[in-house]
Amino acid sequence: MNYPEKGSKAYLFSIVLVAVMGGLLFGYDTAVISGAEKGLQAFFVGASDFVYTDVIHGITSSSALLGCIIGAAVSGFCAQYLGRKRSLILAGILFFVSALGSYEPEFILFTHGRPSYSLLWMFNAYRIIGGIGVGLASAVCPMYIAEVAPSNIRGTLVSWNQFAIIFGQLVVYFVNFMILGDHANPIIEKTAENIYNIVNLSDAAWTIDRGWRYMFGSEAIVAGLFTVLVCFVPESPRYLSLVGRDERALMVLSRINGLAKARETLAEIKATVEVKSEKLFSFGVMVIFLGIMLSVFQQAVGINAVLYFAPRIFDSMHMGNPMVQTVIMGIINIAFTLVAVFTVEKWGRKPLLITGSIGMAIGALGVAAVNLFELHPLVSVVCIMVYSASFMFSWGPICWVLIAEIFPNTIRGAAMAIAVAFQWIFNFIVSSTFVPMYNMEAFGMGDRFGHMFAYALYGVICVVAAWFVYKLVPETKGKTLEEMSALWRKRDGKGPAPANRAVAAE
Template sequence: MEYPEKGSKLYLFSIVLVAVLGGLLFGYDTAVISGAEKGLQAFFLGAKDFVYTDVIHGITSSSALIGCIVGSALSGFFAQRLGRKKSLAVAGVFFFLSALGSYYPEFLFFEHGKPTYSLLWMFNFYRILGGVGVGLASAICPMYIAEVAPSNIRGTLVSWNQFAIIFGQLVVYFVNFMILGEHTNPIIEKTAHNLYVVLPESDAWTIMTGWRYMFGSEAFVAGVFTVLVCLVPESPRYLALIGKDNKALAVLARINGISKAREILSDIKSTVEVKSERLFSFGIMVIFVGIMLSVFQQAVGINAVLYYAPRIFDSMNMGNPMVQTVIMGIVNIAFTLVAVFTVEKLGRKPLLIWGSLGMALGALGVAVSNLVTVPPIVPVISIMVYSASFMFSWGPICWVLISEIFPNTIRGAAVAIAVAFQWIFNFIVSSTFVPMYNMRLGEMGDRFGHMFAYALYGVICVLAAIFVYKLVPETKGKTLEDMTALWRNRNKK
């Protein structure tokens, strides 16, 4: 077989672009709830056979995260048995079915437009199905990109996956905004008995139809991704892992040129004498660091802000909350690009540390705004600072590190465990945010809940900065094979 002398960046970027679409779907699926959740809440508040409480709404809004936990936990099995490429195709199918099912959960079994307890279960089933797709994509997309990318631009290319996640969230903010159009979100009030009621003047279209279009809009992107992922090559490191060295060399040569490809394949083969090793072959610390990166990425509270952004801005009385949500999405995009273009220059650790401190400042700014009287612009800016700081640090850099810190022979299983913890804590944070945010205390009323939630997130951000400074290794400029030596040496000490 004749191999190219020079690698093709166009080829590399085209296959990375397809993988990045999985990140876009990840962002789209997780953020679509932000525009739909109020209409969805109003719809199920109309049920006659059960009471749709705050807790049930928090779980329903976050139910996709249950699927994310399952999908990410299974991602290691899928990645090892099916390979990275086929696993992404499976994720695409789940995205597609979930979008259609969430749009029309009554399909075959239920009366259209009649909210019931059984229909709530069916809706959550479709959201969980999409969550399985997100869980698979969240673990395997950055893994795939890291395994095809040259080491000198690996951090940048994996960071583009986070850019796609945030871009997907921005796209869905716009889509939700356009779908809502001249319609308005339902008006929901809390009664003296701590129950919610939908006021009669609420827009009926939003309650019965609007949220359906928001969920269904994902089907088009999911279909395109599923088709395109079938056209990309399998990861060369996975091919080498299963003994298909000629195919691995062919992919590496198209990306790097034949001379460099042989050198990379030789390095890969030197670290994969066996298909896999025991999870703790390199000590417990590598697994602990991977898990805690995931835990802190969620425990800082960012997804509570992203999922409930319109509701949060609405409580600040600063005009149209959907417009402010779109502005926040644009700010998030801009600061994610900061990470994309600096991760190979500044390194992973500095970005994580400075981002943690910036988030702490923003979160504590919101907390203080609920203790003393300040202009509404102060908490809005604080939210923007908090979100922007996440976007150039924990957003992209956590995924970069998780995709590259683990040795080749345990990467599939280790990434699956780390990402599963990420989704477990995502679920915990997202499902507890609404009840915590709405806590009342004496004269402070619900301002106490607003203050407490952000004060807690601010403290966790400071702890995250300390963790990174003390325990996380810098991986800038290192090959994936270098990580095997790094953790073997650490384990010997």
Template sequence: MNYPQKGSKVYLFSIVLVAVLGGLLFGYDTAVISGAEKGLQAFFLGAKDFVYTDTIHGITSSSALLGCIIGAAVSGFFASYFGRKKSLAIAGIFFFLSALGSYYPEFLFFDYGTPTSGLMIAFNFYRILGGIGVGLASAICPMYIAEVAPSNLRGTLVSWNQFAIIFGQLVVYFVNFLILGEHTQPVIEKIGATLYQVSAESDTWTIEKGWRYMFGSEAIVAGLFTILVSLVPESPRYLALTSRDEKALGVLSHINGYEKAKEILAQIKSTVEVKSEKLFSFGIMVIFVGVMLSVFQQAVGINAVLYYAPRIFESMNMGNPMVQTIIMGIVNISFTLVAVFSVEKLGRKPLLIWGSIGMAIGAFGVALSNIVDGIAPIIPVVSIMVYSASFMFSWGPICWVLIAEIFPNTIRSQAVAIAVAFQWIFNFIVSSTFVPMYNMHGLGMGDKFGHMFAYALYGIICVIAAWFVAALVPETKGKTLEDMTNLWRNRDKK
């Protein structure tokens, strides 16, 4: 076989570009609910056979996250037995079926436009199906990118996956805005402690069709991703792990050039010779650090803001909430680029620590805005922007970088699956509890108590996250994936 003597960055970037489309779908699928959830709530409030409560809506809005937990949990099995490439194609199929099913959950079994408990279950089934795709993509996309990228570009290229996630969220904010057009979100009126009704003045188009188009729009991107991922090569580290050394050398040569590829392949083979290593072969600390990185990424509360952004901005009485949501998406994109272009210069730890501090300041700013009477609405809006922007240059991309690179080769697929599963478990906990917590009453403050409590809690968690990174997370800048074996084996001996 003739191997390229020189590597090609065009080749590398083209296959990474396809892989990050999985990240774009990840962002699209998780954020589409932000524009659709009010129409969805109004639709199911019309059900005659059950009462659609605040809690049920919180679970329905977050049901995709149950699928994310499942997808992440099985991602290690899929990545190990089907390979990274085929697993991503399977994720694309799940995305596609979910988009169509969420658009038309009545398919075969229910009357169109008639809300029932059975239809709600069917809708949640399709959302969970899409969640499985997200769970698979969230674990395997950064893993695939990390395994094809040279060590000096790995942090940057994996960070592009986070950029794609945020870009996917921004795209869907625009799509939701365009779909809504001249129509308006329904007006939901509270009629009891946990009961709501739709105001007679509400736009019926949004209730009947708007949310459907928002969910269905994902099918276009999902179909494109599924086709393109079939054209990329398998990860060279997976090929080496499954004794397909010639194919691994071919992929590595296209990326790095033949001589460098031989050197990298030799390093890979030296760390995968023992294929039967147990999950805790490198000690419990590596698993603990990976899991807690995932836990903190969600426990800081960012997805509660992303999923319910229009509702939050609406409560602040400052202009069009959909426009403000788009502005927040643009801010998020901009600050994600800060991480993309600085992660290899500044390192992983400094970005995480400073991001945690910035998030804490933003969260405490929102909390205080609900205590001080007469404060200008711009203050909590800016505080949320600071909170979100700080996440985007730190925990958003850097957590994925570390999870993709921190584990040794022989346990990577298993360890990544566990870490990402914990991420989605806490994503579900945070997202499903946010609305009830945000609407809590107490201390004579009305629902401002819930607003204050939610963000004060997230701010405290941000401070703890900064301490955790400073004390326990190793810096991985400039290290190869094979270096992780020695890093953790030596650390375990201390």
């Protein structure tokens, strides 16, 4: 083969750009529910064969997360046996099918526009299919980027995946806003007899009949483009080396780094993948524990309760158009994600996580204080923005960077699958419990107490997350993926740390 002597940043950035489209779809799919959930709720409230309760709506709004758990759980198998590239193609196909199915869940089997218990199951099935795609993409996209990126810019490039996730959420906020247009969202009230009543049925008829469908269906355009483009990117060089395709791996590395650096990198990769059958705990329990807990904290701080139900939250504050405020929050999220992108290689992973945790705690506890002391709603809006912005430069991108970096090559697929599966499990727990907890339906208490309790809980978890990072998480800035293998072997007492670079926790 004729290997390039010089690497090409344009080539690297082009394949990373395609990979981060998986992150964009991740954000799009998970946030599309924020604009569609009220129309969807009003649609199924009209069913005659069952009562569509707040609990059922919370589960339906979060049903895609069940698929995310499945997708994340099988991502290790797919990444190992299908490869990173074909796993991303599979994710794109699942996104596409889910978008069309959510748009028209009645397809063939049911009468269009007639809500029923069976149709609810079918809708959730399509959302779960999309969730499987999200779960796959959420594990494989950062894995792929980390495996093609040079160590000195790996954190920045993996952070772009989180930027794409947030950008996808912002895009869908705008799309939902444009689709809704001058049409009204339904206003749903519950009577003393627990009967749901749509107050503005005539004004919201279009939203109930078609609006939510267009919001879900719009994802098919992005999903189709992603699936086509992934076909043109190379397989990860670390995966190619793992399956014995060293010449192809060297070609990909040469096009990224140049031939001399590519030979050096390939030698390091080969040194860590000679034993392909290492068990999950070959490097000790701590590395797996840290990966799981990073994922758990990323969700337990409660961010997705805000992202998924942003219009509902802002509507409860009575501070203007909630869809406009949701878009403003999306713009702020984009801006603060860029803070992480441009500082992660300068400041390191741990300082950003700790600072963000403290900022989130201040924001969440601030919202709780507003409801406890009945302060002006504007204070609550500001606190929500502080809470969200703090997440976006810390736990949002940095968690993905860390779980893509800390696991050794030979167990990365399986370890990331477990960590990301826990992330989606806790995402589902947080998202499905938020509406009943926010309304305190299960406790028979008023909304104000529910709002206070929810954010106070999230604020306390943010404080615990900051302590966890400070005490236990190692700094990975500037270390190669192969050096991380040596770090965990040393901690587990099975080998020395590399002599050329410090790898102790900072």
